[in-house]
Each structure stands twice: as structure tokens, then as C-alpha cells.
Amino acid sequence: MYTQLQLRGSARPPVTVATLGRMKAEGEKIASITCYDASYAALVDEADADVVLVGDSLGMVIQGHDTTVPVTLDDVIYHCRAVARGLSRPFLMADMPFMTYTSPDVALQNAMRLMQEGGAKMVKLEGGASQVAIVEFLAGHDIAVCAHLGLKPQSVHKTGGFRVQGREEAVADQMRRDAKSLQDAGADVVLLECIPAQLGKEITADLHVPVIGIGAGPDTDGQILVLYDVLDITPGRKPRFVQNFMTGHDSPLAGIQAYVQAVRSRAYPTAEHCF
Numbered sequence: 136m137y138t139q140l141q142l143r144g145s146a147r148p149p150v151t152v153a154t155l156g157r158m159k160a161e162g163e164k165i166a167s168i169t170c171y172d173a174s175y176a177a178l179v180d181e182a183d184a185d186v187v188l189v190g191d192s193l194g195m196v197i198q199g200h201d202t203t204v205p206v207t208l209d210d211v212i213y214h215c216r217a218v219a220r221g222l223s224r225p226f227l228m229a230d231m232p233f234m235t236y237t238s239p240d241v242a243l244q245n246a247m248r249l250m251q252e253g254g255a256k257m258v259k260l261e262g263g264a265s266q267v268a269i270v271e272f273l274a275g276h277d278i279a280v281c282a283h284l285g286l287k288p289q290s291v292h293k294t295g296g297f298r299v300q301g302r303e304e305a306v307a308d309q310m311r312r313d314a315k316s317l318q319d320a321g322a323d324v325v326l327l328e329c330i331p332a333q334l335g336k337e338i339t340a341d342l343h344v345p346v347i348g349i350g351a352g353p354d355t356d357g358q359i360l361v362l363y364d365v366l367d368i369t370p371g372r373k374p375r376f377v378q379n380f381m382t383g384h385d386s387p388l389a390g391i392q393a394y395v396q397a398v399r400s401r402a403y404p405t406a407e408h409c410f
């Protein structure tokens with residue numbers, strides 16, 4: 136069984152939670168990207184990304200909604216299953232959509248579906264201290280969990296929009312405490328979105344689990360971007376942390392490879408991408 140898991144279609148063994156922990160310990164940057172279908176998954180695999188997220192950002196970039204709120208569990212499962220077919224080495228993470236983790240039991244049932252039907256190896260959920268019991272329950276059932284802090288897109292109607300989080304000391308302090316609590320509850324990865332670079336650096340140094348950032352500065356253990364931003368497909372005004380990796384490249388594969396290499400070599404993000 137292990138042989139099949141490790142060798143399926145890849146010369147290198149698949150990325151696991153243990154791989155991510157080792158990368159943090161050795162200071163190797165974790166190159167992560169979102170993906171929503173099998174064809175792009177094959178490119179992301181060939182570009183050698185470490186982590187692939189089937190994000191609920193699919194509600195915005197695939198379905199055309201203004202927020203991620205309308206995305207359903209079935210939507211994520213559908214896209215996750217397609218992505219899983221295109222991947223061999225990267226670690227596959229899937230988002231738990233809005234209101235799919237309202238209690239430990241609901242979260243467990245839905246995480247189970249993401250893994251069994253979608254092929255996800257880790258589930259990601261948004262939230263701070265209020266999600267500690269859920270993370271603990273999932274981790275207690277041996278489900279790998281990523282806790283998403285900072286800007287939480289599922290909460291935009293409550294928080295008032297897509298804004299940088301943690302500029303005020305009280306909010307930053309709460310985020311530091313939440314990150315620790317979620318790690319202690321069993322989260323295997325923490326994802327930080329849209330926070331000041333200094334806070335990203337401090338939380339990363341404080342935690343023993345890997346921290347992946349998006350708009351969280353250069354010092355997190357890894358970076359993640361939305362595939363369609365990497366390829367400059369997303370129309371309209373871009374967030375400050377986005378870089379168009381198609382510049383100077385003539386194929387989606389070359390653009391994704393440029394992103395992966397830029398994360399690994401620490402060429403991305405630079406000061407211009409930070410808050």
C-alpha cells in the first residue's frame with residue numbers, strides 16, 4: 136500500500152504533513168497554489184508545487200460570485216476530485232466552505248466527505264479561538280487540519296470587506312493567541328492571509344507547525360497564491376500581494392514554474408507585496 140502511495144506517477148515521494156514539518160525545520164520554503172481542475176493540476180504538479188489548495192476562492196474565480204460565501208461543500212468536492220486526478224506529488228488541501236463546520240459533528244461529517252469523495256488530505260477552515268473545539272475534534276479523529284487566520288473571506292459581510300487584519304495591537308495580540316491555541320488544539324498548518332509582514336514573522340517564529348502566508352510577508356514558512364492571479368487571468372484591480380508570473384513567460388506551465396521557483400528562492404514576495 137505504501138509503495139503505491141509513494142510511487143504513483145512520481146519519481147519523488149508525495150508531500151505529507153511530515154514533509155511540511157521538515158521543510159519548516161530546515162528553512163525550505165513551501166510553495167503552495169490554489170487549483171480547481173485536472174488540467175491545471177497536472178501543470179501545478181509538473182511545476183513541482185508542494186501544496187495545492189482547492190480553495191473556496193473557486194466561488195469568485197470560477198463561479199463569478201463577489202465572495203466565497205455561496206460556495207457549497209458539493210462544489211468543493213467536485214473540483215477537489217478533479218484536481219486529485221491531476222496530482223501525484225503535491226499535498227492536496229481542500230477548503231471547508233461557509234457554514235460547513237458549525238459544530239464538531241457537522242465538521243467531522245463534512246471533512247470526511249472532502250477526504251473520501253474529494254480526495255483531500257487536509258481540510259482548511261477559517262477562524263480563531265472559536266474554532267478550537269472543532270480543530271481539536273477533527274484532529275482527535277486523525278484528520279489533518281489547516282487553520283486560516285487574518286483576513287477570513289467567509290466573514291467579509293460581518294467584518295466589512297476584504298481588508299488587512301491585525302494592524303491594531305489588540306487584534307494582532309488576539310491573532311497571536313489564536314494561532315497558538317489552534318496549534319495546541321491539533322492544527323497541522325496555519326495559514327495567514329493579509330496581515331502586516333511583521334506579525335506574519337512573529338507568528339511564524341512562535342509556532343512549531345508550518346505557517347503558509349498570502350499577503351503576510353516574506354518570513355512565513357511558505358507562500359500561497361490563487362492560480363488565476365499567478366497567471367494574470369483574474370480581471371480588475373489586484374491585491375497588493377499579487378504578482379503576475381506570466382511576465383516574460385509564454386505558457387501557463389512556465390508561469391507556474393516561475394512562481395514556484397520565486398517562492399523557493401525567496402524572490403517572492405518582496406517589500407512591494409507586503410503590508
Ligand code: KIV
Pocket residue numbers: 169188189190191192193230326328349359361
Ligand atoms: O480560497 C482560497 O483560495 C484561499 C486562499 C486565498 C488561501 O483560502
